[in-house]
Amino acid sequence: MDIVIRNNVRISGRPEGKPMVFAHGFGCDQNMWRLVAPAFEDEYKIVLFDYVGAGKSEMAAYSAERYASLDGYVQDVLDICRELDLTDLVFVGHSVSAMVGALAAIREPDRFDKLVLVGPSPRYIDDGDYVGGFAAADIEELMDSLDSNYLGWSSAMAPVIMGNPDRPELGNELANSFCRTDPEIARRFARVTFLSDSRADLPKVPVRSLILQCANDVIAPVAVGEYVHRAIPDSELVLLRATGHCPNLSAPEETITAIKAFL
Template identity: 55%
Template sequence: MSVQARNNVVVKGQGPLTLVFAHGFGCDQNMWRMVEPTFAKRYRTVLFDMVGCGKSDVGAYDIDKYSTLAGYAEDIVEIIQEFKQGPVVFIGHSVGAMAGVMAANLSPGLISAHAMVGPSPSYITDEDYPGGFTRDDIDALLSTLESNYLGWSSAMAPRIMGNSETPELGAELTNSFCQTDPNIAKRFARVTFLTDSREDVRQLREPVLVIQSSDDFIAPRAVGEYLTQVIDDCRMVLVENEGHCPHLSQPAACIEAIQTFLDQTCGHLPA
């Protein structure tokens, strides 16, 4: 099976950089439709669906491989190796950003910079880390999701999206959640909400941009601030936005932040 077919890889544009876009839990590459086309005019862009999501080959889903984030990171390494031209900037949303972190650590030098939208290396608060949730919160969320995935999706997607003045975005996210195979979604939810990537982010040596919504209950502002403290070269841009998906609800602000980051870092990226 080809990497292209497995992950429904779509390549567009030409330019001095390759921008690889990774979606978050319950989503697919279509979630980048308001951001990616702008960059395809200047750069090579690579979109893909994680196995089990979107139009990926569900037949490629292996329970053991994808029981940890490392399985998704291995796929990302293969995607980049096959489709990159020039330095690679990995643009990931939520858990997609953490998969990119793991891919960078699996294959040092493969990714030259990261732009992370709503990232969280761990959703569980402990003594020195403000994850935003207790372990009991996460266990209750997963229990509800596993017992009634469609009901959970209908209730949670609008809250995750936020921006109540644009309910069509919440409806779109609900539909995206509901199109994912429930059994795969339940397993991916455990990977998403129980993975602790704090040591992984500490290992990053590439430049990092964190795009942080001003009001995001999934990845609160304190998490973005934490990343700026533990990653050597990390800057944060705060976008005035309610919800976890500013690339859909505030795409112009995300485009501006990413382009500024590229302008500032392009000249320093290794070929």
């Protein structure tokens, strides 16, 4: 199958520019980057895509077996890089895609120059001294809620994840994005996301990395951002004034400024 069609790949910006790949988080699609990506079009070749099972990707290409772990999503990224012959690229990953990008860079380091990790978390569940932000029982409850009433879960959780109660339109946009996702695929992706543990991989990240950490992020608290910064050898941590888990929507200008300063 044509990878460009399969993953709804969209290319803009400078054709000969350094590639900059933007990867969306759980329950979202490439539209989540519409306020950020255009700011880099003058200088970079911008690559946007949807993971198989998200947005306008080819749903027939979805396989429960392939996407039973983060590895399937890593494979999507590397497939796109090979298809477009991308090297020396900047990868910008939001939420779960931060870890997808880190794993892809470990697997094929020659393709990657820098990583921008927006709200990353290598493990969401607390473990001994490690603070992930959730107890195991919290995640079990989350999964049960997803299984029993996905649309209800989406409406209730989206504003909490977005974290800007004074701007309800942002929470509504995220809820609508969740609701457009096939519930069965969303449940599987949620399980893969919230039960994954990539802590052991962080020290192997071979490229310079920027960690963008928001205030009051219920999904990836500050302690997680600090952990990722300590674990990735060549990394920089920037604490944004933005609140919540989606600064690409709630604070695009601040996000753009931080990324540009890093690059």
